[in-house]
Amino acid sequence: MTTVTVDLGERSYPICVDAGALAQLGEHLQKHHLTERLFIITDDNVRPLYGDKVRHSLAAAGMPVEMLSVPAGESSKSFEQLQLLYTGLLEKKADRNSIIIALGGGVVGDLAGYVAATFMRGIRFVQAPTTILAQVDSSVGGKVGINHPLGKNLIGAFHQPQFVLIDAETLTTLPEREIRAGCVEILKYGYISDAVFYEQIAGNLPALFSLKETALLESVLRRSCSIKAEIVSKDERESGLRAMLNFGHTIGHAIEAVTNYGSFLHGEAVLYGMKAALYLSWRRGTLTKECLDEAVAILAQFNAPALPDLDHRALLSAMQKDKKRSSMGQQWVLLHDIGRAYLTRDVKEQWVEEAIDFMKS
Numbered sequence: 001m002t003t004v005t006v007d008l009g010e011r012s013y014p015i016c017v018d019a020g021a022l023a024q025l026g027e028h029l030q031k032h033h034l035t036e037r038l039f040i041i042t043d044d045n046v047r048p049l050y051g052d053k054v055r056h057s058l059a060a061a062g063m064p065v066e067m068l069s070v071p072a073g074e075s076s077k078s079f080e081q082l083q084l085l086y087t088g089l090l091e092k093k094a095d096r097n098s099i100i101i102a103l104g105g106g107v108v109g110d111l112a113g114y115v116a117a118t119f120m121r122g123i124r125f126v127q128a129p130t131t132i133l134a135q136v137d138s139s140v141g142g143k144v145g146i147n148h149p150l151g152k153n154l155i156g157a158f159h160q161p162q163f164v165l166i167d168a169e170t171l172t173t174l175p176e177r178e179i180r181a182g183c184v185e186i187l188k189y190g191y192i193s194d195a196v197f198y199e200q201i202a203g204n205l206p207a208l209f210s211l212k213e214t215a216l217l218e219s220v221l222r223r224s225c226s227i228k229a230e231i232v233s234k235d236e237r238e239s240g241l242r243a244m245l246n247f248g249h250t251i252g253h254a255i256e257a258v259t260n261y262g263s264f265l266h267g268e269a270v271l272y273g274m275k276a277a278l279y280l281s282w283r284r285g286t287l288t289k290e291c292l293d294e295a296v297a298i299l300a301q302f303n304a305p306a307l308p309d310l311d312h313r314a315l316l317s318a319m320q321k322d323k324k325r326s327s328m329g330q331q332w333v334l335l336h337d338i339g340r341a342y343l344t345r346d347v348k349e350q351w352v353e354e355a356i357d358f359m360k361s
Contacts, residue, residue, distance in 0.1 A: 002016075002018065002222050003017075004226050006140065006229045006233060007229070013161060015140060015164040016028065017166045017218060018166070019218065021165050021166060022050065022170060023167075026057060028165055029063065032162050038064070038098075039067070039098055039101065040103050041068050041085065041112035041115065042104045043069060044071055046103060050103060051069070054101075054128075055067055070084070074256075075261065076111060077153075078147065081111060086115065094123075095120065097123075098119075098123055099124050099162075100112050102129075102139075103128045104130055104131075106129075106131065106138035109127055110156075112125065113127070113145075126162050126163055126165070129164070129166060130170040131174060132171060132178070132183060133181065135182075135224075136182070136189070136228070140228045141245075152253045158237055168214065172211060180209055181304075182267055183205070183208055184267035184268070184271045186201055186221075187202070188245075188248060192244050193244070193339060195337070197223055198338050198339060205301050231245060240343070244343070247333040247341055248271070248272075248276075248333075251319065251359065252270035252271075253273075254315045254316075254318035254319045255272055255273065258315055268304040272307060272359050275296060277335070277355075279358040283354065287334075310360070315356060316349075316352070330345060331343055331344070332345070334347075
């Protein structure tokens, strides 16, 4: 098993990456002295796949655990489901010493983490992500929260887990579309931080999509987590450097909002957002046309669903609600080159409209 550390002083924690790791969840809980009053929060898709298996495994190790489940999908990141989970915990007599285990994808991790951050003014929790997107992105770094009808992830907190347990074997039950969407976030790390890693991903997309090369898959998962851990360790609360992780997310989140979170997976929306950001990088003169064309050709291999004829004004309005926007204007993550990102607010609205057209082309 390989461990990546998120270095946050007294709140540091390990990310453990290993095929079959979920079967050792009990051992990890014991190692970290997290053995009393365990509560699994999962969703209706993951529960029949892994929920009961994990619960029985923990019970057999002398760690009885209660389970709470929410409907699968982005709509569960809501005030309604939050209240239902609070009620379920109270009815099952959870207290300040209770521990939440987030078992599922990014929605479950964000929602369960926010429950942990706010229940009894904050209790401990563990991330056991079961999708690519959650394993390389949302489970690492302590961002937790829910959506608001006016925007994605607008209600939330920073609440770091005790540890993250990544089992690559859980990915085999994912639909191909989710695998491809999750790999978008992996590619993002290459764009913003590591040109060699980018070339490794770009040259092995079919193998990544198939999940058949275990050594490659685990290597890519570890490197993605390592890049994010390094950034989070330097800027936990996104005062500067951590904003680089939002490459492609400015327009990506807007696409999700204007399509009511129902038409595109998060990674698919981010893919289009990255395409727009690549165009803006070229438009500002910091990325060559050759790099732009090559990057767009790579993105085409993901076979994301075609964008509908989205209204420019609706997208621009959604971007106005972006958390990274301030009185100084919208903050963008753009590229000097593959592997070298930068932050800027110096982007003309005309360029953004051009980028939207380019993104849809």
